[in-house]
Amino acid sequence: MTSGMGRLLLVALVAMPCLFTFLPANAAPLACGTPLVRVDTVDRALHARICEIVASALPLLENCHLKLTKPVTIIFSDDLENAHGPCFGLFHPGKKQMELLTPKAFAQAHDKSDSWGAIPVAEHFDVIVVHEFVHALVDQTARGERNCTADEEYIAYAMQIESLSETTRSALLEDVDASPPISLEELNPILLGFAPPRFAVKSWLHFSEPGNGCDFIQKLMRGDVTLWLYPE
Numbered sequence: 415m416t417s418g419m420g421r422l423l424l425v426a427l428v429a430m431p432c433l434f435t436f437l438p439a440n441a442a443p444l445a446c447g448t449p450l451v452r453v454d455t456v457d458r459a460l461h462a463r464i465c466e467i468v469a470s471a472l473p474l475l476e477n478c479h480l481k482l483t484k485p486v487t488i489i490f491s492d493d494l495e496n497a498h499g500p501c502f503g504l505f506h507p508g509k510k511q512m513e514l515l516t517p518k519a520f521a522q523a524h525d526k527s528d529s530w531g532a533i534p535v536a537e538h539f540d541v542i543v544v545h546e547f548v549h550a551l552v553d554q555t556a557r558g559e560r561n562c563t564a565d566e567e568y569i570a571y572a573m574q575i576e577s578l579s580e581t582t583r584s585a586l587l588e589d590v591d592a593s594p595p596i597s598l599e600e601l602n603p604i605l606l607g608f609a610p611p612r613f614a615v616k617s618w619l620h621f622s623e624p625g626n627g628c629d630f631i632q633k634l635m636r637g638d639v640t641l642w643l644y645p646e
């Protein structure tokens with residue numbers, strides 16, 4: 415009986431963190447402290463992490479004309495692909511959903527990718543949250559149809575690289591070997607397709623040049639400028 419009780423206690427002790435850490439699997443997406451943002455996970459630590467990233471990024475994004483005015487739900491998957499192959503995150507405009515890899519699947523994808531090795535995996539996960547959240551905000555803010563993917567990716571990557579720590583950003587800049595000034599012709603859909611990290615770093619360098627910054631982001635969202643190679 416004593417050993418049975420001991421076993422029971424052990425099970426209870428082992429199980430306890432789970433009781434406090436996980437929500438029931440059928441729970442609705444749980445709201446963040448930030449209004450309009452919900453995270454669909456039973457993992458409370460992951461929920462808290464995503465809410466914290468969004469809350470920390472919002473002032474930067476709002477300063478750049480990216481306002482949160484409509485609901486966004488963040489969901490998770492073990493495997494993400496778009497038309498171009500595997501990806502770290504996706505935004506589904508119709509459903510107003512951001513889809514992210516679970517941290518475990520993200521770590522595997524990060525290790526497999528030879529493009530983003532300059533960014534530590536945990537920091538990479540966090541800035542991908544920012545990247546996809548920017549897509550959600552552009553969807554809420556931009557006027558009319560957006561036909562050029564590069565226009566939107568410029569905004570998402572500029573905010574992603576801006577959100578890195580200085581140390582990591584310096585390492586990435588060194589890895590990619592790009593330096594200002596960056597012409598608009600360099601920031602085109604072909605570079606985006608073939609070398610996303612170069613497109614990302616060049617977007618941030620262009621964004622960081624005096625006279626560009628959030629004003630340039632606003633122009634992209636208004637359709638006043640485009641990175642499309644053959645604007646009408």
Ligand SMILES: [Zn+2]
Pocket residue numbers: 545549567570
């Ligand atoms: Zn993107």
